[in-house]
Amino acid sequence: MLKTQNQSICNPQQIKRIILFILYTYIIYLIISSISNTNEKLEKVSLSQSAGINDETDFDIIKHDEKVNLKYCGEKTCNFMFPYFIPEQETRANLHLRSLTFLAESLNRIMVLPNVGNSRIDCCTKFPFEFYYDLEKMKKMFPSIKFMTQQTFKEWTKELLIKPDTLHTWFIEDGRNDSYSIRDHNQMAVEPGVRYEKNLLSKLCINQFDLKISDYMEFHTGIGHVNDFEHKMFNFFTENLKDIKSPVILIRNRSRRQMFPLIEEQIPFAPHIMKQADEIINKLQSYYCIHWRMEQGILEKMPKCAENLIETINYLKMTEEINNVYLATDYPISGGKSASDTFYSVRKEHRIAIQMLNSTLNFNTWVSLNAFKEFRNDKKYDSEFSSSGIHGILDKLVCIQSDYFLSGPKDCCRIRSTYTRLISEERKDLIENGDNRIRNVITRWGKS
Numbered sequence: 001m002l003k004t005q006n007q008s009i010c011n012p013q014q015i016k017r018i019i020l021f022i023l024y025t026y027i028i029y030l031i032i033s034s035i036s037n038t039n040e041k042l043e044k045v046s047l048s049q050s051a052g053i054n055d056e057t058d059f060d061i062i063k064h065d066e067k068v069n070l071k072y073c074g075e076k077t078c079n080f081m082f083p084y085f086i087p088e089q090e091t092r093a094n095l096h097l098r099s100l101t102f103l104a105e106s107l108n109r110i111m112v113l114p115n116v117g118n119s120r121i122d123c124c125t126k127f128p129f130e131f132y133y134d135l136e137k138m139k140k141m142f143p144s145i146k147f148m149t150q151q152t153f154k155e156w157t158k159e160l161l162i163k164p165d166t167l168h169t170w171f172i173e174d175g176r177n178d179s180y181s182i183r184d185h186n187q188m189a190v191e192p193g194v195r196y197e198k199n200l201l202s203k204l205c206i207n208q209f210d211l212k213i214s215d216y217m218e219f220h221t222g223i224g225h226v227n228d229f230e231h232k233m234f235n236f237f238t239e240n241l242k243d244i245k246s247p248v249i250l251i252r253n254r255s256r257r258q259m260f261p262l263i264e265e266q267i268p269f270a271p272h273i274m275k276q277a278d279e280i281i282n283k284l285q286s287y288y289c290i291h292w293r294m295e296q297g298i299l300e301k302m303p304k305c306a307e308n309l310i311e312t313i314n315y316l317k318m319t320e321e322i323n324n325v326y327l328a329t330d331y332p333i334s335g336g337k338s339a340s341d342t343f344y345s346v347r348k349e350h351r352i353a354i355q356m357l358n359s360t361l362n363f364n365t366w367v368s369l370n371a372f373k374e375f376r377n378d379k380k381y382d383s384e385f386s387s388s389g390i391h392g393i394l395d396k397l398v399c400i401q402s403d404y405f406l407s408g409p410k411d412c413c414r415i416r417s418t419y420t421r422l423i424s425e426e427r428k429d430l431i432e433n434g435d436n437r438i439r440n441v442i443t444r445w446g447k448s
């Protein structure tokens with residue numbers, strides 16, 4: 001009986017089953033452990049790939065970039081809207097830029113402010129935003145929006161170890177010569193954009209920033225008329241951009257058409273410009289300001305226009321008893337190019353007209369009054385004063401505050417000018433607010 005029990009305990013078949021059970025259990029354990037480790041690794045790889053890195057040991061890079069974001073944005077992630085190209089010269093560009101604040105606010109993105117220079121707002125220009133504008137006052141003007149200068153944004157891109165994913169957008173005004181007619185739209189539209197090659201990115205000065213442009217979009221205004229266009233366009237942009245995950249949205253705005261709701265108040269000008277304007281205004285009072293934008297005037301009539309202007313001033317001197325004259329013009333009074341990027345050819349007739357004024361009126365200009373001498377004595381600003389630039393803003397401020405304002409009639413100048421209209425509107429506001437020193441809104445001098 002005892003022998004039988006021992007045989008049962010030591011049954012080889014039973015031992016074999018026990019061993020196989022232990023082996024199977026161990027194999028299952030190894031498989032489960034392997035799957036768990038694989039999932040963990042896959043999760044890490046997924047995170048690494050989404051951040052643009054492939055080595056799990058490089059998570060220190062992510063931590064580094066989070067610290068950079070905290071430094072510049074106050075959060076672990078940054079989201080920017082950078083309108084790097086604004087169309088038209090300063091007065092209109094100022095309007096376009098401040099309208100874009102609507103979009104920055106609706107997208108909850110930090111608005112990057114481009115450089116300025118030669119009466120342009122563009123990332124290719126040489127000088128910081130504060131050369132033309134008062135950034136602190138702008139922040140107060142738009143308290144719900146965060147701003148960053150181009151230089152600070154550039155530093156952010158340089159400090160990051162992972163290049164930020166970027167969407168490039170192009171605002172196209174359909175029907176203009178500079179848009180592609182084959183892609184013109186009758187109605188507002190959005191479509192995939194053309195990918196920019198390196199040479200174009202370099203020409204647009206985008207290559208100065210360390211960005212990874214992964215996608216391109218085109219927004220079209222459409223050719224047809226649309227009621228309440230600005231608000232509808234604003235809603236259209238917001239709807240198409242609100243879910244974009246890219247940290248950076250670049251905007252190349254080629255549309256001169258008003259794209260977003262109008263903000264009447266100008267972006268405040270820099271303290272050094274305001275100080276210079278005050279000095280000239282106080283020195284000249286009382287004075288006439290003549291704004292003569294010769295561009296688009298009929299060339300053959302320039303001398304006759306000058307003659308009629310002289311007659312008008314001589315008459316006003318008797319009736320208004322004002323003697324000082326300040327001339328704001330796109331003629332290149334400092335030499336070099338004209339004070340307007342769109343005034344391409346200065347001809348003999350233009351020179352004769354200015355000579356006639358100079359020999360009879362003894363007028364003042366920003367040059368004769370030695371304005372901005374601290375900048376003009378610095379060679380790095382030579383390009384700013386050899387064509388259009390900061391002196392155009394100065395002229396505008398001096399004309400707004402003049403006792404009497406004159407501008408040219410038809411055939412003598414460009415009649416439809418946002419610059420002239422803005423001066424007139426500002427003067428009208430001054431009169432309505434009780435400034436008795438302002439004697440007129442605008443007077444067109446004698447017809448040619």
